[in-house]
Amino acid sequence: MTDDVLTPTSTCTRLAGRRAVVVGGARGIGAGIVRRLHAEGARVHVLDRLVAEGTAVATEVGGAFHEVDLLDPGATTRAVEAAVTGLGGLDVLVNSAGILRFGALLELDPRDWAEIQQVNTVGTLTTMRAAARHLIAGGVGGAMVNIASMAAKHGGANEGAYAASKAAVVALTRVAALEWGAHGIRVNALCPGYVLTEMGAATRTEADVARWSALSPLGRLGEPGDVAALVAFLASDDGSYLTGQAINVTGGMIMH
Numbered sequence: 001m002t003d004d005v006l007t008p009t010s011t012c013t014r015l016a017g018r019r020a021v022v023v024g025g026a027r028g029i030g031a032g033i034v035r036r037l038h039a040e041g042a043r044v045h046v047l048d049r050l051v052a053e054g055t056a057v058a059t060e061v062g063g064a065f066h067e068v069d070l071l072d073p074g075a076t077t078r079a080v081e082a083a084v085t086g087l088g089g090l091d092v093l094v095n096s097a098g099i100l101r102f103g104a105l106l107e108l109d110p111r112d113w114a115e116i117q118q119v120n121t122v123g124t125l126t127t128m129r130a131a132a133r134h135l136i137a138g139g140v141g142g143a144m145v146n147i148a149s150m151a152a153k154h155g156g157a158n159e160g161a162y163a164a165s166k167a168a169v170v171a172l173t174r175v176a177a178l179e180w181g182a183h184g185i186r187v188n189a190l191c192p193g194y195v196l197t198e199m200g201a202a203t204r205t206e207a208d209v210a211r212w213s214a215l216s217p218l219g220r221l222g223e224p225g226d227v228a229a230l231v232a233f234l235a236s237d238d239g240s241y242l243t244g245q246a247i248n249v250t251g252g253m254i255m256h
């Protein structure tokens with residue numbers, strides 16, 4: 001795949017005039033999403049707990065950064081409100097923030113379980129609710145994209161808490177699509193496979209990368225741009241008849 005495919009040219013204006021909030025946009029997949037939405041014409045605000053990285057990404061795209069810890073639902077709601085106010089409204093919400101911790105089911109620490117559900121699932125629900133109130137009041141619909149994971153469908157040994165949190169994100173995506181579809185709000189999830197970001201980097205070996213790459217018929221792992229391209233599609237009118245879906249971005253590692 002060439003860089004041209006991953007980095008759209010400035011002639012892409014599919015999202016011109018759209019106002020987007022990207023939660024978890026400070027680095028990794030989220031930062032790729034921020035850049036792609038901006039490149040396609042959207043104005044973007046970034047929410048994250050990483051102040052320096054988040055500020056840098058937001059500044060790069062002419063947007064604004066809002067510090068937030070998703071462990072605090074009240075602060076999370078206020079941060080979404082601040083972003084929507086700064087943007088003068090809302091069209092697109094992307095939830096890319098997430099944490100991954102490994103642990104076998106028999107040894108799972110209940111505090112790890114709780115924190116993973118709180119960030120990945122409750123955090124996602126909190127931003128969705130805050131955004132939905134604006135989108136419903138606005139009366140012209142909008143789009144939400146939640147970054148779940150292949151783990152939601154496939155499991156993953158030692159990933160019980162993470163897989164359960166991402167399966168819950170897919171379930172919430174479907175319920176939200178049903179509840180908010182009448183307001184023209186489309187809600188979809190993406191299920192990436194392996195993307196070489198900071199997530200999981202501490203335990204990742206070269207042998208892991210080779211083994212995982214071989215799981216894809218395409219013979220490679222994902223890039224943030226692979227996920228971001230689909231987010232831009234779903235956020236745009238090109239995705240106007242898609243809602244309640246959990247779409248794999250796995251290079252064919254899983255096909256259901």
Ligand SMILES: NC(=O)c1ccc[n+]([C@@H]2O[C@H](COP(=O)([O-])OP(=O)(O)OC[C@H]3O[C@@H](n4cnc5c(N)ncnc54)[C@H](O)[C@@H]3O)[C@@H](O)[C@H]2O)c1
Nearest residue numbers: 024026028029049069070096097098149192194195197199
């Ligand atoms: N990297 C992969 O292989 C992979 C695969 C499938 C799904 N995903 C999902 O994609 C999303 C992005 O992951 P990534 O690979 O870019 O990881 P990453 O760790 O690089 O980025 C995650 C972002 O979420 C933010 N975040 C985490 N906890 C937060 C909190 N409590 N409050 C505010 N912000 C918080 C981090 O600061 C970071 O900017 C995650 O939801 C992850 O579960 C990643």
